[in-house]
Amino acid sequence: xxxVIQSPRHLIKEKRETATLKCYPIPRHDTVxxxxxxxxxxxxxxxxxxxxxxxxxxxxxxxxxxQQFSDYHSELNMSSLELGDSALYFCASSLGRxxxxxxxxxxxxxxT
Amino acid sequence: AQxxxxxxxxxxxxxxxxxELRCNYSYGATPYLFWYVQSPGQxxxxxxxxxxxxxxxxGIKGFEAEFKRSQSSFNLRKxxxxxxxxxxxxxxxxxxxxxxxxxLTFGKGTHLIIQP
Numbered sequence: 001x002x003x004v005i006q007s008p009r010h011l012i013k014e015k016r017e018t019a020t021l022k023c024y025p026i027p028r029h030d031t032v033x034x035x036x037x038x039x040x041x042x043x044x045x046x047x048x049x050x051x052x053x054x055x056x057x058x059x060x061x062x063x064x065x066x067q068q069f070s071d072y073h074s075e076l077n078m079s080s081l082e083l084g085d086s087a088l089y090f091c092a093s094s095l096g097r098x099x100x101x102x103x104x105x106x107x108x109x110x111x112t
Numbered sequence: 113a114q115x116x117x118x119x120x121x122x123x124x125x126x127x128x129x130x131x132e133l134r135c136n137y138s139y140g141a142t143p144y145l146f147w148y149v150q151s152p153g154q155x156x157x158x159x160x161x162x163x164x165x166x167x168x169x170x171g172i173k174g175f176e177a178e179f180k181r182s183q184s185s186f187n188l189r190k191x192x193x194x195x196x197x198x199x200x201x202x203x204x205x206x207x208x209x210x211x212x213x214x215x216l217t218f219g220k221g222t223h224l225i226i227q228p
Binding site for chain 1: 144146148153154155156157158161202206213214215216217218219220221
């Protein structure tokens with residue numbers, strides 16, 4: 001079965017640079033979620049979109065923004081990167097809201 | 113705000129032995145409850161979920177979990193573990209349980225070690 005696709009899988013950036021992470025949900029899924037998982041930590045919810053509209057907002061820094069496009073894929077844009085932004089970034093998708101979320105393999109971002 | 117507590121940071125179990133991982137949540141109503149498993153450097157795989165109805169839910173890979181409202185618990189069990197079960201296990205809550213695309217709140221995770 002098709003799963004959530006994230007790209008790139010690994011990304012290395014320097015401080016103060018920008019990064020864009022992409023997420024392609026499971027076909028027919030209309031809801032996308034973004035999470036950040038620091039080393040040895042639990043995933044922290046950042047933001048979600050339903051039918052291309054922002055639905056819920058968690059602990060997303062002001063330096064980050066995200067959107068969902070007409071084909072339901074989503075992009076997380078990160079600016080003025082800091083060392084503390086180094087983490088695994090997961091995208092999850094669901095069919096509708098309030099149901100189970102399926103996670104992608106993650107993008108490992110390293111900021112040097 | 114809702115919270116999830118996984119009291120055991122590490123658990124070591126012998127292969128073939130039974131397993132129980134604990135999860136307690138703090139929320140006024142009955143939330144949606146999930147267990148996810150994560151292998152090192154990998155994504156999170158959904159093991160099972162509880163929305164309503166039968167309080168004993170079956171999941172993949174031989175796992176089950178029981179929702180106990182009186183104890184605000186949702187413990188994960190497996191009758192006989194395999195070496196491939198070694199991983200990080202996360203309990204998660206969707207506390208809105210309504211119509212929003214809410215983010216999940218995760219516990220800190222339990223690291224399961226399997227002894228031969």
